[in-house]
Amino acid sequence: MEYKDLLGGKGANLAEMMSVLNLPVPHGFTISTDACRDYMHGGWPKSLTDEMTKHVAALEKKMGRKLGDSKDPLLVSVRSGAKFSMPGMMDTVLNLGLNDKSVIALATTTNNERFAYDSYRRFISMYGRIVLGLDGAVFEHALDKAKEVANAKTDADIPASALRELCEVYKQAVATATGKPFPQDPAKQLRGAVEAVFRSWNGPRAIAYRVREKISHELGTAVNVQAMVFGNRDENSGTGVGFTRNAATGDSKPYGDFLVNAQGEDVVAGIRNTEDLNALKKKFPIIHSELLEIFARLERHYKDMCDTEFTIEQGKLWMLQTRVGKRTGAAALRMAVEMTKPTGTGKKAWKISKTEAIMRVAADHLDQVLHPQFATKSKSIAKGLAASPGAAVGQVFFTADDAEAAALAGKDVILVRAETSPEDVHGMMVAKGILTSRGGLVSHAAVVARGWGTPAIVGADAVKISGNSFTANGVTVKEGDWLSLDGTTGEVMLGQLALMASKPPKEFDTILKWSDEVRKGKMDVRANADTNEDAKKARELGAQGIGLCRTEHMFLAPDRLPVVRRMILASSPEEEAAAFEELRKVQRKDFVALLKEMSGLPVTVRLLDPPLHEFLPHVSELEIKKATSGLDAEETTLLHAAHEWSEVNPMLGTRGVRLGVMKPGLYAMQVRALMEAADDVASKGYEPIVEIMIPLTVTREELALARSWVEDVLADINSRPVPKAKKGEKSIKRPKVSIGTMIETPRAALRAGELAEVSDFFSFGTNDLTQMTFGFSRDDVESRMMPAYLEAGLLKRNPFETIDQSGVGELVFLAAERGRKVKRGLKLGVCGEHGGDPESIGMFFRAGLNYVSCSPYRVPIARLSAAQAVIGGIKSETK
């Protein structure tokens, strides 16, 4: 059993902070998951009472205070801590140890009666709800009434006397509901709280969460009992959040926010504007240097940037939380590269390897630095803190609900709030950009936006919100107005500014270079590109070839569509042949441009795939015209053809190689155009490498037939004289052509062994494979059904974004295995959109694929992810 199994995640972290890192952590103890399991099976374990008594005694000794003491009482928090984090799913009780006596002592020792009774009030209501099962409304009502009586606007305005009375009301409510007085004995309080945490393991929220996350119900939770510390006791107290490096830029200088005489929530909520570490240095110089020393120790330990929460209670520093911190994309890249050089000196110097550096950068980080910036600027109407970089343009909405509704209606949204809280997350999630008038760089809005790479500006004081509009420096902005945010500079601008591609930092190239070294020969990255422009971009971004060139895009060009239609409408073989001939000529030109651009790299050309009706007008359009203004002769012919080729389920219709079988000259024409283009560019000194791909095959016989068409053309081309080389160059060689198929139906995956007999390579078309394996028409279900399914946990991920490993993934593994069994050297790739998704790339690597192919702009991410897959792969081999 690991530490985490027994102590839970939080308990293990506390133990590590205390014993390994030697940090000033408030003392406490952890009740192990064993006890919880015992409790679940047989109720409260008798031995646990004694054990807890001992633990409490030891804690009281360490702290020099006692629970419930009438002079200097100890207060503790009781928190759950399971092995796997289950945020918000289980219960917490704070300020435990307060009772009618100790609250007076607390008021005396803190010299703050209001603080003491507010703490007591909170404790009674928390304990009442969580341990005793009271309805929270009871306490809410009483609080509201107290506010009314005291004529208080906020909770903070309630005077101490009113709070003291409120405690009486609360206790009475507990007595009424339970028939017993509110427990005064701290030992009883503690047992109740621990039991409540145990019980919350089997609360409905927790069970539902575990079902969804596939966490075993048998694990149980640990319980952490820890001395409370208060940063709001006096002016010699405070609380803050610190980063060992700058989480926004990656700069190696520590960074932090700090408030005197405040609680942690005050910093995070952004209610008061914070001060920086320099202010801390001035006010608490010793604590400042102690903190910096802790930062160095943390970095040395984690070999990474950490974020921390700390509290100063009456001049003493306490570390409440330390962990590896979140960062922006630019920061992640900079830190990863910089950390490969030593930090610190002498024995204490540390660094990370290039492999570790690669693993430190997430796909989202690259995505962020590839974020667009503004092409031009306009005068800003306000300036705030640049909390999350990138440029955002959208229409303004003032509540999370409004923002969500607008985004669902297809609008680009800028969410504007005074400050944000977890209740706003659904609106923040859909926003292109976030603007708050309050809060600092570690406020909720800033942290969340950075995590997602959403541009954000926080603490823009000038922004005065009132209902559904705000004013800033005299300018009024109403709901629905356009706003442009520069999250990199903090500038808020009116209207829709034009965007331009961003310039990634120099570490971007370094990390990708290292990634390429790692994955070399193990997993290639290609791009899906149909034109030479796409191909050029792909090559610039590091693609090692074209994994998918869709020839239908060439058919849809306005000057070609009429020819394609002539081919479809041909009433005789001669007419059809004439149309093919015209198409051959134009296709040849396209292929020449593409093969030139990709000289020396493989280009996989997929023969025509989509149903023919995609090249015809819509039946309904023509039918309406027929019913209203009538059709001319050509339109009548088109209507007839549109009817003939229309399909009930085009996704499963006459597509791919089926078209080839229906129109046998089609594929031959395309291959001829391609191979003539190859000869052409070869004679000009380029090096074409051609792979011909047959789409949508389901039987060996079908693929063998299609292959024979291709081979017939190749034989014919090869029987012609080899074109002469450019003068002065050595004679050209015709490219060796490989012929393969897409694996995009479940049957093709199942019968991959047979298909491999007549295939030089497989390319997984995971988009269609996902559609057919799930029976999900992407056009139909993704917008209508997918959000509800993800929300309800019926699907964990959108399987069109991240491959469904357990269903579609099994087919990929099985096809790879069966194909390679028949043909050991079978080349395997993927050309669905999953080829650019990190998690999917990991699976493809494990399935033995040689390459992934994705859209040109995803190529950098795929390069990184492939390297991470390889590193992960190496790891799992040596486990």
Added chain:
Amino acid sequence: MEYKDLLGGKGANLAEMMSVLNLPVPHGFTISTDACRDYMHGGWPKSLTDEMTKHVAALEKKMGRKLGDSKDPLLVSVRSGAKFSMPGMMDTVLNLGLNDKSVIALATTTNNERFAYDSYRRFISMYGRIVLGLDGAVFEHALDKAKEVANAKTDADIPASALRELCEVYKQAVATATGKPFPQDPAKQLRGAVEAVFRSWNGPRAIAYRVREKISHELGTAVNVQAMVFGNRDENSGTGVGFTRNAATGDSKPYGDFLVNAQGEDVVAGIRNTEDLNALKKKFPIIHSELLEIFARLERHYKDMCDTEFTIEQGKLWMLQTRVGKRTGAAALRMAVEMTKPTGTGKKAWKISKTEAIMRVAADHLDQVLHPQFATKSKSIAKGLAASPGAAVGQVFFTADDAEAAALAGKDVILVRAETSPEDVHGMMVAKGILTSRGGLVSHAAVVARGWGTPAIVGADAVKISGNSFTANGVTVKEGDWLSLDGTTGEVMLGQLALMASKPPKEFDTILKWSDEVRKGKMDVRANADTNEDAKKARELGAQGIGLCRTEHMFLAPDRLPVVRRMILASSPEEEAAAFEELRKVQRKDFVALLKEMSGLPVTVRLLDPPLHEFLPHVSELEIKKATSGLDAEETTLLHAAHEWSEVNPMLGTRGVRLGVMKPGLYAMQVRALMEAADDVASKGYEPIVEIMIPLTVTREELALARSWVEDVLADINSRPVPKAKKGEKSIKRPKVSIGTMIETPRAALRAGELAEVSDFFSFGTNDLTQMTFGFSRDDVESRMMPAYLEAGLLKRNPFETIDQSGVGELVFLAAERGRKVKRGLKLGVCGEHGGDPESIGMFFRAGLNYVSCSPYRVPIARLSAAQAVIGGIKSETK
């Protein structure tokens, strides 16, 4: 190695006829497949020449004649004979041994110069084409010229002298083409012919055939060299076809057709009208009794009805072919049942077991006896032989091509031909009925039609065909006119007669009863039925429950459609609830009727499956109306809804349980209606057994959610008082309800283990599973693509008729295995159309399914097929 491996199918059959059955078979020998394999790898095996010399000498000795002899020459046939029959794929040479000398001897011994030179002419041309590789056109042209010169209408009119001259012309043609004279040495002729047969193994037709049939190219062919016998030598010769029992009725009396002085082709082609066995008895009494003795011996050996081909050459009987014969459905049933009682007496008596009897009846046989008959009769315009039973009505077409075109255009076709040949098969295949003016019960038309169960009348002499019309007894029938054929009586009637259901023979029930005994507890047969009428029919035909009740059919009734639309259009939860309430009431009534009908048997109710747009008008219809006459308010609402719910690929859209997730009250309403109906019928003394089926699930979570809706309703219903029993009867019990899912997506099959956790049964929806596994939209590809695919051998079977064992089948096996691994007692069934297909049923049994469910009319076939599957299953267990 088996006999068949070495001797090929034909060689092994000849050996069996000769040595085991001791039949008078023309002597001969077989060159083994070993020799062919040697030839393929290293050319002509030297030892083979010596071996053949020895074989020929032995054959000559047995026959008392010598090859190429100038007095009484031996003639032989040289035929291929591979292990697996490859009809028409390889070459045959007849009359080998003729040369310039032996042809004179043949003319002398047969006293028939014409016969001799006609035989020689045929030999030269056959040898020239097949062995020497000449173009057949050379011989055709010479023959045409000879006919012209002799002023002969048909080949038979060419006089002997002209044929003699033709032989000279043929020989000259061979000499010109090959530069060598036509070989006169019979040994050389033989070696050439054997080598040609060997070569034909690797001919393009043969290779293509083997690829398609998955026969190894390594097997090679055997070669059968056999003495020629001639039924057309004189009036003391003849040829015939004999059946050991009546193949049309099953009557145990032998039956046959016979022609004096004729060749086998003459009988089969139906050119001359034949005589029966009584005529044989009169003309050849000894041979008649010899033949009957052989019939008895054959039946004893094969324990089955056999058909035979025999030739009498100058008073001696030769058996050319014997095999188990094809038969009509009625005959198959009668024979199978009768053969379970002893045939013959004493030691020679034989019989078959009930199990064997079951295996003797094919699904097609049952189909035939279930064929409709005419409800009324009209005066016949002609009468012919009742060649294949059943009634057929259609429009007349006179060529196979016209018939095919008409059938493709959706017409019911009656094919009328003077006689048929293999070239007509494509027209026969699509015909509802076949009528010929010539030929007997073993003519091509009769044999083929019986094999397919297509009603047919042959040898209707009165029918005089001329171009695209025929006259019969003064009535003229033109192309496209309606005709009714009674294949059971041989009557040809004008117009479209009404049909009625047929009355199967009494043996039908016997065989099905035996089948039920065999499959009891091993494989049940249910029916797909949506209404109580369907259910009644199903129960009558022996269904053991309803495997699929599609509730959408209840929704489509004209009085309900408006309510369904109100449900879809509901703009508030209240409106929706009101529509649900109305639907609940009507559904309840339907369920009451159904559950009454199926009292005591399980009824599987599938909750609503089809996409909602199926209940709305077509978008294009309304759009056209909008563009022309405009829409009223209701229509405008409907158009909006039709757009909203329209789908690009409805097969993969918002269907099945996805609908349930979108409209959470829907399934609860259906379950409520069903369970109230169950209470209702139970209180009236019926015994409802209910299985609730969730369609189209792909994830465990989805099924768990749907199951919870069902369970919530069940809990609510169960909390109500149990309804009172009919007075006098014991108190009722609510039925135990099982809840299961369809397995109809590849993902559901792959994740069957998870789904089994929350499922009491699986029902395979193999229609949709086939659509998704292949990516075949049945609506789109079956008519457009499937014929071309089957023709080209890209698919061996239409996978919507017979399950694709190697693709879809693997998913069925895998799901069954994974489901049962999690839940051992998981009930498994199938409710796609494959549930009524014999071969598919065999696979379902092997996959461990508990039942199949098919349309009511297929139930008898499924009962038989399931029994045969069980018997096959037992066999394979004891192999």
